[in-house]
Amino acid sequence: MIRVIVMDDEPLALINMEKKLEEFDSIEVIKTFTTVKELMAEGPNLSFQVAFLDIEMPGMNGLEVAHLLQEWNPNIYIVFVTAYRDYAIQAFEIHSLDYLLKPISKARLETTINRIQALFHQEKKSLPVVDQQISLLTIQCFGGFVVSYDDKTVLWRTVKTKELFAFLFSNLNSLIPRDTIIDALWTETDYKKARVQLHTTVSYLRTTLSTLGYLDVIQYANGCYILQLEDFQCDAYDLEQILNEKMESGRLNIEKAEALIQKYQGEYMATLDYPWIISKANYMNNQFTLLLHDLEAHYTAINDVKKREHILLLAFEHNPYSDKTIQQLMQHYIDIDNRASAVKIYNKFRDTLLNDLEILPNQETTELFNALSQEL
Incomplete structure (x- = not known):
């Protein structure tokens, strides 16, 4: 029709x-x-x-x-x-x-x-045909927010068009009141002007998605917008799927988890300066920490020293202020008789806390380091 x-x-x-x-x-x-x-x-x-x-x-x-x-x-x-x-x-x-x-x-x-x-x-x-088996639309959330179609980066008509898609995608399949979107994306804009800008930006976004073969995926009803998107590949959704499967089956899909780790490029939407993303980013970063914890436990159980060290280093990069992570990494170096690396990573951790937060490592971390120093 x-x-x-x-x-x-x-x-x-x-x-x-x-x-x-x-x-x-x-x-x-x-x-x-x-x-x-x-x-x-x-x-x-x-x-x-x-x-x-x-x-x-x-x-x-x-x-x-x-x-x-x-x-x-x-x-x-x-x-x-x-x-x-x-x-x-x-x-x-x-x-x-x-x-x-x-x-x-x-x-x-x-x-x-x-x-x-x-x-x-x-x-x-x-129009491009959206393949049910091969998702040509790829959405990278960790490390930034990059949308690609057929390996080509999607070009947005305006900066706000990209931000609106990021906002709706972060709330995929959820009804979002129009005023909630305005409050998030047009905080300092006059309300009447903000409504016009929202309507214009929605039109731009619909046009962009339509050219990719995704028709009528943004709907408006009862004062709310909803993005309903299928047939896409996304690292954030892969992460949630892996953790949900683990919760249901009690077993971690190691192959999928390792594939996701290889693509990891940083914290959730880290390069975007959007105030509204903070809550979602904290949640997704915590989810990623859970995945790293599960992988570390798996590599410890099978005594894969090399992969365990890689995961612990990634966990430290992901959360450079975590005493628990630094303790695990130091203990790993102690277990493989590489005390020099344990001292080096402790000093790096201590300097980071002092420079960024003006605090020292907690008592347990300090005691582990002191015990290590006595052995040297």
Whole structure:
């Protein structure tokens, strides 16, 4: 179905146009408008592909409305409906699809609908096919936030478009109130301006995702937005899946865990300066710490000294202020009779605490170091 809106300041003309369009099985009229105020209030939250616009309207004429719609979404097709020929040149200058003169015959309208269908058929053929087996969309969350499609980094129309996707993706499949998004992403912006910016950014994001073959994955209902995305690869979701499987079965999938560790590039969205990410980042970083703990226990149990050391060093990098981690790493070096490395890593830990936090290692860590020093 091709989703359509219709706008005309004359109610009878609006009803007549809606009836004519609904005679076509491929057309769904999702909303009609008589004023620009109505369009501004509801239009940005609607998902539609074609707008039928009357040109002669008070306040903002159809040509101006067309510019507004194309700012929201440059992929929207515009069809002008008017009783006047005078605007034809201006209409086609803004790349309208068609220009219909009132009264409109069914045959003339059918020509327009056929043209729309042909364009949509051509677009559908050119869209990338989302493979159910091989996810071409890759989302890296650890170390930053990098979205790639077919091994090419996705380019965002604006910085806010990327941030909005990061926010919605962090709350995937959850209904998020519009005002919650505004409070998170447009904290210092006037509320009315923030709403307009949100609507514009949502349109940009929908367009970007649509070009990748992900259609209608952002929905708006009852004042809330929701991102429902499938067929993607993400390190953060791989981590949660590994830990959930371990919780259910009681066994860690070592192969999957090692594959995830190899791709690890830093803390959750570490390069992003988004205040709203702090809570989610703390949770995901703790989840990663749990995975490292489980892997360390596994390598200890099978006496794989090399892999145990690698995991402990990664744990220290992941949390450079953890006394528990440094104690494990020092004890590991003591167990393999590499006391020099134990002393070196302790000194590094102590310097980090002093420089960053102006504190010293706890008593247990200090006692382990003192005992080690006496043996040297």
